Amino acid sequence: MQLIPCPWCGDRDEVEFHYGGQAHLVHPADPDALSDEEWAGYLFLRDNPAGWFAERWSHAAGCRRWFNVLRHTVTHEVYGAYLPGEPVPVIAS
Amino acid sequence: MADTVATLPGALTRAAPPPEPPAAGPHGRHSPLQHRADELARAGRPGRSGVELREVPFLTQFNLRRRQRSGHNAAATLGFTPPLALPRTPGTVRRSGDRMAVWLGPDEWLIVTPPGTAAETGNTLRAVAEASAGPDGEADTVYTAYTEVSAHSTTLRISGARARDVLRKVCPIDLHPRAFGGDACAQTLLARGARVLLVADREPDGFLLFVRASFADYVTDWLLDSMAEYAAGDSPFKNEER
Incomplete structure (x- = not known):
């Protein structure tokens, strides 16, 4: 069982959360100008790193707020949570 | 054939009558x-x-959403007697008399008051909403919504x-x-x-x-x-x- 740090409620069990995929996707400013390939890329293609990954989570069984988590996809280590609109934290290595 | 038909409905007619619904509690409702x-x-x-x-x-419950256009910064004190302040700290409750305000989210609270006080609580929340409504477009406009969820x-x-x-x-x-x-x-x-x-x-x-x-x-x-x-x-x- 993994603990996810909700920025509002604190550490809670993973089962209370809903996963929202990659964070910081920006809707194209002018979708009509995109080719089909570019549009499909925006809709379907996501990063799949073996390493640190910024992803969206929703505390579905708690405060029901969306937030972002920086998580390592290999070790499952969570670097931290931050609110939507905030920049990705820089990991001090 | 006639015997079969006579037997099957016969079993049905002997079935117990449907149970009486339980007596309603106070406020005319079933909990x-x-x-x-x-x-x-x-x-x-x-x-x-x-x-x-x-x-x-039958506790009276209202869901209250309240936020400023600029962010989650629009808490208030509700004009009950005695007044009831909304908690700002996540995961906390503020009490006042027999009423309480429960933190549900950064811009969301549950207002709990005794049974049968929906009208009074609704009026109090309406006053809060009307007092804080500013002209649209201002940077500090406070949005307020309340819903009874008892x-x-x-x-x-x-x-x-x-x-x-x-x-x-x-x-x-x-x-x-x-x-x-x-x-x-x-x-x-x-x-x-x-x-x-x-x-x-x-x-x-x-x-x-x-x-x-x-x-x-x-x-x-x-x-x-x-x-x-x-x-x-x-x-x-x-x-x-x-």
């Missing part, structure tokens, strides 16, 4: 756990090592020295008094799937459990099962940590 009141009363055990479970039906959930009160131990079996969050004090609340999953709002009660070792009406029976089953060993008498397992 979700009304039919289990006797069972709850029998299951508890008062005293130093006991635990008791009761339904607290029928959404019923409330269980679990109290007694063993209440924490009972909840620990079915609830994953830390309920130690240091982590979950007298003004704490939490929304979480109870018994593997029921969404509940857990609020520390006024008395020490007491908890209020707001549970959806359709989940009330299920949660009650789990709690009664969890209570069984403490209700039966002194447990052979001493919890020295307490």
Whole structure:
């Protein structure tokens, strides 16, 4: 069982959360100008790193707020949570 | 053929009449756990090592959403007598008289008042909404919305020295008094799937459990099962940590 740090409620069990995929996707400013390939890329293609990954989570069984988590996809280590609109934290290595 | 036809409907006519609906409680309504009141009363055990479970039906509940255009910064004091301030700290409750405001989110609260006070609470919240409505387009416009949600959930009160131990079996969050004090609340999953709002009660070792009406029976089953060993008498397992 993994603990996810909700920025509002604190550490809670993973089962209370809903996963929202990659964070910081920006809707194209002018979708009509995109080719089909570019549009499909925006809709379907996501990063799949073996390493640190910024992803969206929703505390579905708690405060029901969306937030972002920086998580390592290999070790499952969570670097931290931050609110939507905030920049990705820089990991001090 | 005629015999068969005569036999089958005959069985139906002997069926018991449909059960009488239970008598309505106060306020002309049926509470979700009304039919289990006797069972709850029998299951508890008062005293130093006991635990008791009761339904607290028909509490008036309003969901209040309130935020500033610029962010989550629009708390307020509600004009009850005495006034009731909205808690700003996540996971806390503010009480005033027999009313309370429970933190649900950075811009969301649950206002709980005694049964039958929906009109008064609604008027108070309307006054708050009207006082804060600014002209659209201003940077500090405060958006307020309130909805009555009394029928959404019923409330269980679990109290007694063993209440924490009972909840620990079915609830994953830390309920130690240091982590979950007298003004704490939490929304979480109870018994593997029921969404509940857990609020520390006024008395020490007491908890209020707001549970959806359709989940009330299920949660009650789990709690009664969890209570069984403490209700039966002194447990052979001493919890020295307490």
